[in-house]
Amino acid sequence: MCSERKVRLGVIGSGKGSNFVALAQACRGGNLVAEVAVVLSDVAESGILKHAGGFDLPARFIEPGKFRTKLDDAAEASYVAALREARVDVVVLAGFMRILKGTFLSAFPGRVINIHPALLPSFPGLASWKQALDHGVKVTGCTVHWVDQGIDTGRIIAQQAVPVLEGDTAETLHERIQQAERVLYPQTIGDLIRRGTLKPAST
Numbered sequence: 001m002c003s004e005r006k007v008r009l010g011v012i013g014s015g016k017g018s019n020f021v022a023l024a025q026a027c028r029g030g031n032l033v034a035e036v037a038v039v040l041s042d043v044a045e046s047g048i049l050k051h052a053g054g055f056d057l058p059a060r061f062i063e064p065g066k067f068r069t070k071l072d073d074a075a076e077a078s079y080v081a082a083l084r085e086a087r088v089d090v091v092v093l094a095g096f097m098r099i100l101k102g103t104f105l106s107a108f109p110g111r112v113i114n115i116h117p118a119l120l121p122s123f124p125g126l127a128s129w130k131q132a133l134d135h136g137v138k139v140t141g142c143t144v145h146w147v148d149q150g151i152d153t154g155r156i157i158a159q160q161a162v163p164v165l166e167g168d169t170a171e172t173l174h175e176r177i178q179q180a181e182r183v184l185y186p187q188t189i190g191d192l193i194r195r196g197t198l199k200p201a202s203t
C-alpha cells in the first residue's frame with residue numbers, strides 16, 4: 001500500500017515570524033496535516049529565519065535584488081528555484097512584504113496564499129491595523145486569500161473578525177489581530193487540504 005505524502009509548504013516572510021511559528025507548531029502537533037519544506041526570507045536577520053532554525057527546518061535568506069517593494073527578475077528566479085528544489089506544493093506568504101509578479105505566480109498556479117491583517121477588501125497594503133484605527137472602524141480582522149498580481153486583491157478564502165476596543169492603540173490592536181491570525185492561518189490551510197483544494201503536486 002502506498003501512503004500519500006504530506007502537502008509540503010514553502011513559507012516566505014520578512015518579519016518576526018509569529019505566523020510561521022503557528023504553522024510549524026500546527027504541523028508538528030498534527031492539527032495541520034502538512035509539513036514545512038523550506039522557509040525563505042528577504043531579510044537576513046529576520047525572526048522568521050531564526051524561528052525556522054529553532055524548529056530545525058531548512059531556512060535561507062535570498063537577496064531580494066535592487067527594488068524595495070518587489071523582487072527583481074534574478075531574485076524571483078532564485079526564490080522559484082529554491083521552492084522547486086524543496087519540492088514545495090504550496091507557497092505560504094507569512095508577512096512577506098514584497099509584491100510577487102506574474103512570473104513567480106505562474107510557477108505555482110493557484111498555489112500561493114497570503115494572510116493580511118485586515119478584513120479585505122478594506123485596508124490593503126501596509127500597516128492595515130493603523131489604517132483601521134485611523135478610519136474609526138469598530139470591527140477589523142484578518143483575511144486569508146489567494147495571491148494574484150494586485151496588492152492584497154486575490155480571492156478571499158477565510159476571514160476572522162476582531163473588534164476594535166475603546167482605548168486600542170495601533171500596538172494593542174495589531175497584537176489582537178495577530179492572535180487571530182495564528183488561529184486562522186493553520187485552520188484555513190488545514191481546511192483547504194481536507195477539501196482537496198491543496199494537495200501534493202504529484203497526486
Ligand code: GAR
Pocket residue numbers: 013014015016017018019020048094095096097115116117125126127152178181
Ligand atoms: C502579519 O500580521 C501579516 O498579516 C502581515 O505581516 C505580519 C507578519 O507577522 N502581512 C502583511 O501585512 C502583508 N500585506 P509575522 O512575521 O509575525 O508573521
